[in-house]
Amino acid sequence: MACPICNKESTVRYRPFCSKRCADVDLARWLRGEYTIPGPPLDDIPSEDEEKH
Helix, strand or coil, X not given: CECCCCCCEXXXXXXXXXXXXXXXXXXXXXXXXXXXXXXXXXXXXXXHHHHHC
């Protein structure tokens, strides 16, 4: 399996990454909000309270 960050072969210790560095790069991307799931903005989705009224 290739590392999703640098495409080198992954290692058992850091799977699916090849090293701690690549695992940390991925974590930093998550923490900065660089990964998103497509969908409507949260402001456009009614809350449960709004749906009851």
